[in-house]
């Protein structure tokens with residue numbers, strides 16, 4: 001097995017200030033409307049925001065212009081106090097309020113199970129953040145504490161008492177996709193995105209609601225955009241979207257900012273999502289890119305970037 005890529009001190013000393021300038025100068029306000037984090041940001045009540053954040057992160061797969069209208073239907077069905085709605089649904093589980101929802105292979109029962117499970121966990125522990133912080137505390141010192149806490153958190157939601165009745169006829173596959181098992185090899189991008197939203201900040205992007213968890217322990221939400229650009233920047237040589245790759249990238253980002261290693265994520269992700277760093281070479285875009293001095297793949301002509309062939313692991 002190849003050894004993890006580790007930034008040299010000299011390269012870290014150059015890349016750190018460059019990424020810092022890039023992240024601080026990034027116009028997040030111009031991109032927030034394209035990102036599902038704008039949904040939890042609509043709510044002032046922390047309970048509503050953490051609940052809507054869980055829904056938005058769980059359903060943030062595929063294209064944003066397709067899943068966001070479905071999320072709007074879910075939020076409309078829950079009314080102005082989603083946490084109160086979830087608490088009531090945990091008492092009387094039913095899928096009826098979400099009858100208008102359809103997204104890929106997820107159906108109203110899956111969303112109802114997710115909302116009712118979150119309502120139940122909040123009732124048992126006060127908040128989702130309190131429960132996650134407690135699990136993380138129990139896993140400290142075990143190695144991969146964040147991942148192990150996430151695996152337990154997901155399992156508690158998937159196995160919450162209101163879930164069984166809602167999914168009796170449908171089966172558990174839909175909820176298993178919405179709440180993936182962090183013990184499996186996948187990068188768990190949506191889980192790590194949810195944690196970033198809840199733990200980091202507050203700032204122009206993230207909400208900073210879960211004060212019981214340190215931003216220092218977070219793992220980067222790895223998707224194709226972040227993986228590709230991280231590779232360009234020499235943060236990894238790996239070509240798979242796995243937790244191992246996310247951990248390697250995060251370990252290198254931690255050399256640049258030990259207290260807040262995933263603060264670069266929004267800007268890096270949207271650099272790719274927006275098309276400012278396309279998968280196909282574009283010399284004009286590279287010439288304007290603030291990271292060009294540190295990029296191993298900056299364009300020298302037309303054609304596909306040499307190192308963007310990422311393999312997805314579910």
Ligand code: SF4
Nearest residue numbers: 277286289292295298
């Ligand atoms: S220099 Fe070009 S390839 Fe490199 S990150 Fe910037 S836009 Fe992407």
